[in-house]
Amino acid sequence: MYQPLADKIRPKTLDDVVGQRHLLGENGLLRRVIESGSIPNLIFYGPSGVGKTTVASIIAQQTDRKLYHLNATTAGIADIKAIIDELDTFLAPNGALVYLDEIQYFNKKQQQSLLEFIETGKITLIASTTENPYFYIYNAILSRCTVFEFKPVEAADMRRAVERALKLAMGEDAKPVEDGVADYIAQAVGGDVRKALGAVELLVSGAGADGITLADAQQAAQRSNMRYDRDGDSHYDILSALQKSVRGSD
Template identity: 85%
Template sequence: MYQPLADRLRPKTLDDVVGQTHLLGENGLLRRVIESGSIPNMIFYGPSGVGKTTVASIIAARTERKLYHLNATTSGIADIKAVIDELDTFLAPNGALVYLDEIQYFNKKQQQSLLEFIETGKMTLIASTTENPYFYIYNAILSRCTVFEFKPVEPRDVERAVHRAIAAAREGRDFPVEDGVAAHIAQACGGDVRKALGAVELLALGAGADGVTLADAKQAAQRSNMRYDRDGDSHYDILSALQKSIRGSDPDAALHYLARLLEAGDMISAARRLLVIAAEDVGLAYPQCMPIVKACVDSAFQLGLPEARIPLAEAVLLMATAPKSNSAAAAVEKAFADVQAGKTGDIPAHIKDAHYGGAAKMGRGLTYRFPHDYPNHWVKQSYLPEELADARYYEYGPNKTEQAARAYWDKVKGQ
């Protein structure tokens, strides 16, 4: 029966696991927990192919518990109950360790149903998810489990596994491997060890007279290092990194994250976020930035990819190198906070609508003074509700543009 190379080479001990040294290193917390022999309920969070299932298997072997591997996309509570029925029998004499993959696909009721099984202590739950557990797993489960985050494996660690896989693939059929193949696969797999081993197996099966060449490796691993899910963590992480890089005035980092979005074909998200950044982070320090970014976005959609990358890159570089101000964003947040807290009050009568018969009888607009009738188009009068007369939402930023506006109005208002 065919068995994938990645399964044949699955580590049997913690020392054989590549990567995750922050968890499984000599003083890693997860390693110490495993070596204690008392395994709590846990959640393994991280991308695919980084060792979550492998570590669960090692835990089951070390604690001499039967491992039940369920997947939330195809399993339900009935499957959990079937596991419970086997407890205290010859099938699971030392208890059960249930590895529930993709727990985020269990709905709230299903997740809550797990509680009655994990609280007895007979069954230990290790749930895994590629999505942020604090977004997708309900508090009742989170409060009873410890979350361990598995990270993409560094290329230098993946390369160790690749060399081991090449050696295994050569058993019974030796073939040459061109220099640089292992390093390229390790770099191109994006931290996914299983993907790297899959590439090795594919290359071994297709090895020709020249063996495995670097050109073959590049073809087998092309674009495989892209981790992107438009509804998942990677989507929002890249958008967050793009905005924070522009906010931090790092044009190189900003271009990198733009490239990752566009390589994944997600021009819409990139364009929307660039428009947000123009208002939120560049803001009033460079007010002309918004129409320029809007023009770049419009041009990008007219051109389409791949040419769209050029005007979008122009927008990224313009904002990354522009002066910054979040005064507008901060001001509107303060205004919203008052409104949401119920601090509104009645609109002053002199600025209420007075364009209808009977408005004067109701006292609307009687004392309103038209600013354009006064020097500098300004006259002192109140505009906020009386309850908020002293509210101050906007504070001029320290940049040249806002300070010029402040100096102008201080002079006009005689401050």
């Protein structure tokens, strides 16, 4: 069965996670919460490919709890109830962490239905969203969760992930890698680790006689340094930046 490179090298410990040092560094609050073993209900907010799912998996491993991964675009309250039915069985002896990806796609009624399970303590909820949770998640959920913001991964940290991925993907059949490939990918993917690993996988599978070239990398990792959305946070951030630049100009 085919396994994407991003899954093959998914970090197993907090020290292996690239980026998010403000949360997971030596004195980061989220790190200290995880290491305490007492996990509250959490909301992870940030762009795609920055480690939200990975950190949820590490929390489950370190607290010896089963992780149920649901996506709000396809899941419903019936899926949550099915998880509850398993909790008193051998399948989840230490309780369960429910990772609900893209929670903003749950409507108000669905989000309110989560309260029943959160308040009884039967599940620990870790929800993720790429949208501002204070606009898209209802107050009753927000008041029972702690929000942590994940940021795009900086290029210096991204390079570590790219080099590790190149080494693993090539295996023993190592092919030459032109200078600048790792740096280009790290800069070009806009802080998205998943996109970087996808580019590495494409380059390795399509490597020619000359190995992996910078020209190939420039095609595989099309530049996406600027994040923009039509009506989300980035839209207003860019408008604010434009307004400030005009105000400060002559």
